Amino acid sequence: MPVRRPRKHVVHLEVTAFINVIVVLVPFLLSTAVFSHLAVLDLSLPAKSSGPEQIDADNLLKLEIVMRPDALEVGDRIGGLIQRIPSTPQGYDLATLSTLMQTIKAKHPATRSASVLAQPDTAYDNLVQVMDAVRQARPPGATGKTPDIELFPDISIGDAPTSARKN
Numbered sequence: 001m002p003v004r005r006p007r008k009h010v011v012h013l014e015v016t017a018f019i020n021v022i023v024v025l026v027p028f029l030l031s032t033a034v035f036s037h038l039a040v041l042d043l044s045l046p047a048k049s050s051g052p053e054q055i056d057a058d059n060l061l062k063l064e065i066v067m068r069p070d071a072l073e074v075g076d077r078i079g080g081l082i083q084r085i086p087s088t089p090q091g092y093d094l095a096t097l098s099t100l101m102q103t104i105k106a107k108h109p110a111t112r113s114a115s116v117l118a119q120p121d122t123a124y125d126n127l128v129q130v131m132d133a134v135r136q137a138r139p140p141g142a143t144g145k146t147p148d149i150e151l152f153p154d155i156s157i158g159d160a161p162t163s164a165r166k167n
Helices: 016-033 094-107 124-135
Strands: 063-067 071-076 080-086 113-118 154-159
Touching: 063 124, 071 094, 080 094, 094 124, 113 124, 124 154
Parallel strands: 063 113, 113 154
Antiparallel strands: 063 071, 071 080
16 A cells, blocks of 8 residues: 655745835935945145255245144245244134135145144144145135135145244
8 A cells, every 4th residue: 555645835935024124124224325424535644855845936835734732833844934823712713724824825826735734632623624724715705505715625744843932
């Protein structure tokens, strides 16, 4: 007599719950991905030169902004100090710095580079605010949709030289 074996029924995989999770998860991930923007500034370190500064006739301005704890010192690497902007009780005077940068840009329109030199204990937020004031400025009497003026977009960062003055 032949042996009867019970038939095995084919089990179907139930993916309805998984598809429901994917349907909810994909739009959520796509909607939150829009809000994560990353701002990147291209910066370079100042060139280390062992010899004297080479003066080229086309670009005589070598703009440097030195961040001291009590002031911002705006100067020309070749010509010396242009202006010292004392700090206010709230921090650095960025409005005066922006006005000075616009004045310097008007005198030297071809210059695109500037060096921001900070002390080792300078706060990162202060460094970024000074770099933004050097890079671009709001035009006087600008409305909300007016684009910013480009001042010195090629910014190099470095360590500030030790202060010669004793407090």
